[in-house]
Amino acid sequence: MLGRDRIQYKTPDQVRLMRAAGLIVADALQAVRAALAPGLTTGDLDRVANELIVGRGATPSFLNYGRPPYPATLCVSVNDEVVHGIPGSKVLRAGDVVSVDCGAILAGWHGDSAFTAVVPGDSERDPELAKTDQDLIDTTEESMWRGIAAIVAGERLNAIGVAVEDFVGDRFGLVEDYGGHGIGTEMHQAPHVLNYRTRDRGPKLRAGICLAIEPMLTAGNPDTRVLSDEWTVATVDGGNAAHWEHSVALLEDGLWVLTAHDGGVSKLTELGAPVSSLATSA
Template identity: 40%
Template sequence: MSIEIHGRNEVERLRRAGKAAAETLAYVGRKLAPGITTAQIDAWVRSHTAQLGGKPSQLGYEGFPAAVCTSRNEVVCHGVPSPKVVLAEGDIINVDVTTMLGGFHGDTSATFMIGRVSDEARYVVEAARSCRDAGIAVVRHGARLGDIGAAIEETAKKLGCTVVRDFGGHGIGRRMHQGPHVAHTGVRGTGPRLRAGMAITVEPMVCLGRPEVRVLSDGWTVVTVDGSLSAQFEHTIVITEAGYEIMTVPPTGGAWAIQPERELELT
């Protein structure tokens, strides 16, 4: 799969799509509370995306039946919204929004904590954010793709967590998913070189337990085999000569979390 290099005008369109996706994610995040169904999240994403002039990229993608992925607790990714899934106090839930606007896509996700959560739930949420940020931090023109996965894996190991290997990030632009595949584990100094103008997502799925996963009978929902909690954070970024630019910065500039953050202690 070829890797697209975006020009200045294309990066601006990626920036607009990313901003729209981030605004929708923030809108949903502010409304989450115990008693909300994941079907309601889907309805909010559809309406807010339309208000911004965009379309939900995920709706109908390879047959996906919803406009957003909603992955709660042990669900790693691709959770299908349902009126039967009701958020409860203590849940964690990843909301994955992708917006198509002006012919380009912006992809972002965050894991939100619902009410008072356990120490373990808070820990895996903050670990996932730390892993995403560690992966992004090594991005620069001339670096290797394997540097991203290595940085994520090293951070997860220090935090006593694991990283799902079966899924990863991807190139993004005129299509939601395009080359390259961005593995969240890897070896430094390996893989294709990153070039200014490339657009990718960095979106590690981090688990408290083992990294093995399985797909449920709906053909979409991916869960941890051991039932352990999993969390994920995602940004769309463009590689620049100086490093990178995040396309999906939250509109307030703050971190994604309903609860206040605290520093993680590396072990």
């Protein structure tokens, strides 16, 4: 159902269908994370995800999306690449910071999620820089959860951006050129979700809205540029970046993180956010 604000509001049964797609994405990212190792190419990671998604009877959301058509199942962004890195022949090294974004369609419904991790193994990277990388990753993940916990019925949409920005503070650069989005029968739907505060507080949040929350942080300057492949977004100063994302449903009785294996129950409870009974009974 489309509201007057052009947002697609879902019924609980439709959210259950989105949960099925979300679990496929969660399993694909889990498999990619387990495979992450020095010597693999970003294309190798793409094949891991593609085989799992297709094997579950789903379709990769990203493949052939947009103009020019996106040519892969995953976005794999390495070090200074923020988002939309195209998998290929790039060989991963121990200590690389790798962001992996994945989407899948099942029965017409989308799931979308991302994580960032350091390639394991012995690395020649300076220990202080390595510590900064891990802090960057951890801060980005926590800022995502703070944004998710701000999704409360009756609040305005920009409460999410306020929560993200307040948590990040001045510790890292907060990318403003890209943000989250509505999700459902299309991967990208209204509304666009900013990761920072604005005067426009946006529409009121109400039951049935489903959002992909995805902050992106940088170790240095948050300004970005698009590379010659017309997809990959990188930092202008060469600093490393991190990206985390979950797809989330707001229901009458609370939240359900559709792309988290536990439905988000553990982290939402820690943050004191309302958890839907669908998340605890699934």
